[in-house]
Amino acid sequence: MKSTCVLVVWLSLYSPVLAAAQEVVATAQIVEGAAQEVVPRAQKVEGAAQEVVSTAQNVMAAAREAVTTAQHVSAAAPDEGLAAAQETGAVRTMDPPAAEALDYGLRGSQAFRDLVAEVDGSGVIVHVVTGDTVLFGTAGTTRLAGVVGGWRYLRVVLRTHLAMDERASVLAHELHHVLEIARSSAVTQHAVRVLYGDIGRPVPGMHNAFETADASDAGMRVWRELRSAGREAGRQTGRQAGRQTASHPQH
Secondary structure, three states, X not given: OHHHHHHHHHHHHHHHHHHHXXXXXXXXXXXXXXXXXXXXXXXXXXXXXXXXXXXXXXXXXXXXXXXXXXXXXXXXXXXXXXXXXXXXXXXXXXXXXXXXXXXXHHHHOHHHHHHHHHHHOOOEEEEEEEEOOOOOOOOEEEEEEEEEOOEEEEEEEEEOOOOHHHHHHHHHHHHHHHHHXXXXXXXXXXXXXXXXXXXXXXXXXXXXXXXXHHHHHHHHHHHHHHHHHHHHHHHHHHHHHHHHHHHOOOO
């Protein structure tokens, strides 16, 4: 009889414990379900945060370039205008590597000379500099810097450490972008974005970056002419060396 009472008491104690355990299990399942729902959301938030960081880096780089550009534009005399452009040309190089690229292109490519001549008569002033481009992974960029004295100023940045023929062909590519802007009525960054929304295509993975087929064609045309001119110069050098050897035979 005693054992039966003990059993009944144990069962009566066990029932509330079992019910509590079942409630804990149910709560744990709810928590697990909520956690599984939160994880994808956290992953989305993490991805959005990474995108924000990348955008912030691009904005900071653009801000640094804007400061430099503003310094160049503010340093220009307000009446620089037509007389100065006719005297020195509309394409102004700001460092030796940029000057070398301009000179190399002018000496080696008729297509390059045509581009520069058209820019000279387009009513814009272009500052060309070498350095880190705002858009990572690009060889060159063109930006509208501002308007001073009725003249639109543009800034072309060529990536540092490009080979000479590539540097000149990238400059040609960017000068074609300069002409695209010069032919339009755009005088603000917003207007430039609208322009390229019409005539260009967005560059995948880059914010506010556009490309046009005509600019790509212009760069490739200059690159081919420069390569051809380089090969011809090499052949002429070889022929001159051959004539000198023939004139001065070794004994």
